[in-house]
Amino acid sequence: MVRPSNHPRPWRAALATLAAATLPLIAADAAEIRPPLATRGTEIVDQSGEPVVLRGITWFGGETEAHVPHGLWVRDYQEMIAQIRDAGFNLIRLPFSVNAIRSTTTGGIDFSKGGNASLQGLHPLEVLDCIVAEADAHGLLVLLDCHRLNDTRIPELWYGDGFTEDDWLDAWRTMARRYGPRSNVIGADIKNEPHGVASWGTGDLRTDFRLAAERCGDAIHEIAPHWLIVVEGVEKNVPDQTLPGHWWGGNLEGVRKAPVRLQQRHRVVYSPHEYGPGVREADWFQDPAFPANLPDRWERGFGYILTEKIAPVLVGEFGGRQTGPDTPEGVWQRAFVEFLHDNRLGFLYWSWNPNSSDTGGLLADDWLTIVEPKRRLLGRLLDTTP
Secondary structure, eight states: OOOOOOSOOTHHHHTHHHHHOOOOOOOOOOOOOOSSOEEETTEEEOTTSOEEOOEEEEOOOTTSTTOSOTTTTTSOHHHHHHHHHHTTOSEEEEEEEHHHHHOSOOOSOOTTSGGGGGGTTOOHHHHHHHHHHHHHHTTOEEEEEEEESSSSOOOSSSSBTTBOHHHHHHHHHHHHHHHTTOTTEEEEEOSSOOOTTOBSSSOOTTTBHHHHHHHHHHHHHTTOTTOEEEEOOBSSOOTTOSOSOOOTTOBOGGGTTSOOOOSSOSOEEEOOBOOOTTTOOOHHHHSTTTTTTHHHHHIIIIIHHHHTTOOOBEEEEEOOSOOSTTSHHHHHHHHHHHHHHHTTOEEEESOSOTTOTTTOOSBOTTSSSBOHHHHHHHHHHHOOOO
16 A cells, blocks of 8 residues: 655645535435335435435445454444444445355354354354344335445455356345345345456456346345446546546446346446555546546546436545645545535445544544544535535
8 A cells, every 4th residue: 555645735725725615424314215126327225215325334244354343352242333323324234255154153253242152053144134124123224235246355356266157146135135125135246356357348247347247236126126336447448438436436437338138127327446545556646637527537437427318427435644734635525525525426335344444434543433533524425414
């Protein structure tokens, strides 16, 4: 990782107005969301046809060797979920690995912590059952996320690391059978951060993630036809892409010419990932026009999907340690929050966990306290005032 430098840059003056602003504190969205959800043009709508803005956060760990969300060595899972809701979110993204859902073992749980006692002896999917049910009790929606195949890394493609495409599809069939009947489970983030050799719109069955997304979405819909199919971008290898660089999962330039086509209509949501220089330095952060160059990048990378009324966009990940106007990452994160706010874009913040090495989390290292600067920044998005 490359940490942000502290030398003077022109972005300081460019965001002077934003720096002086007092961001509102988090306000919970009181609107009732009635699943199942569907798409209508660029909107996500609930069962009654009311537009829904998903405001979520990722609680990771299920994709690791623990096979369950992290932090349960410190806290009761029920208390953790209640705090997520009280913070103003309406959605939790829960990662898993294919290996985890086949496993019978869990780790990182202190069974003496309150409700964690009920998790003792359970398999990973049985623990996930409890978490999904508790989220439902607090009015929280759940998005399931196939984050890894094994428990240690994010693969470039939807197969590899000893797993085949059939393994991936079978994992999603398992999840659809198990959680399709749960009304608060709204869909599938089918593959986390395709990158490297992954392509879009090339027609190569070995690498074209757009085609893989169609196969996966149709397989899921044979079991859970009401689920949203959340499709991330790739990194590169998109014919005629206009931007030279993207984040893993962030390149959705190919959607214009090669959209995901499912047999079940009105269920595709595109989901870019976006980060700042605290995660990795990139040319666009060094541009003399920074941060004024960012909205054009976001429009070309994924914003046009809304502008051209193709489909809804749900930002699948963004986050960072710095939130103030005195660091490049803070300036980037503030600018991105404004972009999300102005376009009424749904999002999933990365992450609830403090043990994300490059971004930290909304929780401090004690796993108890919400980091106040992040709380105030996200309040701009969680505030329900029009």
